[in-house]
Amino acid sequence: MSREFRRAMPLLPISMVMQLTELTARQIRYYEEHKLIEPARSEGNRRMFSLDDVDALLEIRELLDQGINMAGIKKVFDMRKTNNVKSSNKLSISDAELRAILREEMQQAQIMQKASLRQGDLSRFFQVKGE
DNA sequence: GTTCTTACA
DNA sequence: TGTAAGAA
DSSP states (O other): OHHHHHHHOOOBOHHHHHHHHTOOHHHHHHHHHTTSOOOEEETTTEEEBOHHHHHHHHHHHHHHHTTOOHHHHHHHHHHHHHSOTTTOSTTSOOHHHHHHHHHHHHHHHHHHHHHHHHHHHHGGGSOOSOO
C-alpha cells in the first residue's frame, strides 16, 4: 500500500502543478472549488498537491481539450466514484502511464527552467525597449 | 518572490 | 477565464 500512500502524499506547490498540467493557477483553483480535486494545505494556507491530484488534473485537461465543460467533467468524475473500478479499467490511466507522463513533463519543465536561465543570461545582451 | 482570496471585466 | 489589489 505504500504506492498509494506516496500517490496521495501532498508534495507539489501550485507552480509545479501548473507546469506539469499546463493549466493556469486560476483553472486549478477553480477545479478545486468544484470539488474535482482537494489539495492539502500547508504552512501559510498554501495548496500542496499529490500525484493523485496531478493525475486528476491531467484527466481534466484531457476532457477539456475534448470540448467538455465543467458539468460534463463532473459527471465523468462522479461516474468514476460511483462506478467501481471493476467495470471500467481503461477509464483511468495506469501507474506506468502516469509515471511516463510525469517523467516526460518534468523533463520539459527542467528544460524550460534551463531555457529561462539561458534567456536570462542572453537578456544581458539585449536592450528591452520601454522599461 | 510565491501564493492566497476576492472581485470585476 | 484573465487580471488586479492587498495580505500573508
